[in-house]
Amino acid sequence: MAIKIALTKGRVEEQVVPLLEASGIDCSGIRNKGRRLIFDEDPVYETILVKGPDVLTYLNNGSVHLGIVGSDILEEQNNTQYAMLDLGVGRCRFVLASTSQFDPQQVRRKIIATKYPNITKRYFQSIGEDVEIIRIEGSVELAPLIGLADAIVDITETGTTLRENNLHVYAELQPVSTKLVVNRLAVKQYQTEIRTLISNLKNAQTKLGVNA
Numbered sequence: 732m733a734i735k736i737a738l739t740k741g742r743v744e745e746q747v748v749p750l751l752e753a754s755g756i757d758c759s760g761i762r763n764k765g766r767r768l769i770f771d772e773d774p775v776y777e778t779i780l781v782k783g784p785d786v787l788t789y790l791n792n793g794s795v796h797l798g799i800v801g802s803d804i805l806e807e808q809n810n811t812q813y814a815m816l817d818l819g820v821g822r823c824r825f826v827l828a829s830t831s832q833f834d835p836q837q838v839r840r841k842i843i844a845t846k847y848p849n850i851t852k853r854y855f856q857s858i859g860e861d862v863e864i865i866r867i868e869g870s871v872e873l874a875p876l877i878g879l880a881d882a883i884v885d886i887t888e889t890g891t892t893l894r895e896n897n898l899h900v901y902a903e904l905q906p907v908s909t910k911l912v913v914n915r916l917a918v919k920q921y922q923t924e925i926r927t928l929i930s931n932l933k934n935a936q937t938k939l940g941v942n943a
């Protein structure tokens with residue numbers, strides 16, 4: 732039976748496929764995927780492509796043995812315990828950002844827009860502040876520009892999106908990177924295979940110059 736991996740499609744997929752290939756996994760199907768979602772070209776690993784927040788749903792349900800997902804999603808879903816390896820790709824960081832008019836000391840209770848309400852809540856709790864959180868699905872940078880929120884908590888990599896929308900960083904939160912996560916039962920069932928995969932991925936990181 733193949734070992735099943737749920738891989739986050741999009742940015743993570745693009746950055747992880749070279750690592751999987753350098754680990755000896757056949758990703759030819761993913762590279763020419765069209766609209767396909769299941770890839771069984773490799774004799775050992777079957778990969779499915781899913782949205783990031785769904786990776787843990789498949790993993791916890793036992794439908795897949797391994798998952799590849801950003802730490803942003805693991806932290807938002809309060810589920811970091813099965814992260815076995817930092818793949819060192821998909822690197823970005825959480826920031827609190829807003830326009831130059833934003834006053835971090837404002838007296839009125841702040842309204843914060845984000846795709847990550849749990850991470851945002853934990854951050855403001857950690858600095859002893861009570862805020863109102865508005866969850867939005869994307870293009871979060873719009874929120875302070877059109878008056879939906881006072882500021883945002885979002886991820887940034889190059890800073891281009893913030894810069895091109897005239898937003899500034901007011902606080903640095905935690906860093907983000909892509910993790911390999913495992914199903915608890917699969918760790919026992921496929922101990923040898925998972926150990927081998929982790930070792931091959933570490934060698935692939937070295938070969939490709941990826942810092943974990």
Ligand SMILES: Nc1ncnc2c1ncn2[C@@H]1O[C@H](COP(=O)(O)OP(=O)(O)OP(=O)(O)O)[C@@H](O)[C@H]1O
Nearest residue numbers: 740741742743783801802803804821822823887888
């Ligand atoms: N700017 C970024 N730089 C590096 N990694 C990022 C960046 N934005 C997101 N990521 C990582 O990639 C993951 C998925 O991002 P991606 O943009 O592909 O999906 P998404 O946010 O669901 O977007 P879409 O709905 O447009 O597919 C995130 O969970 C995060 O770990």
Ligand SMILES: O=P(O)(O)OC[C@H]1O[C@H](OP(=O)(O)OP(=O)(O)O)[C@H](O)[C@@H]1O
Nearest residue numbers: 869870871885886887888889890891892
């Ligand atoms: O600092 P940068 O390199 O510009 O990257 C940051 C952007 O990347 C992510 O958005 P994504 O592309 O996932 O789109 P989204 O707004 O639909 O979430 C994030 O939400 C920022 O908007």
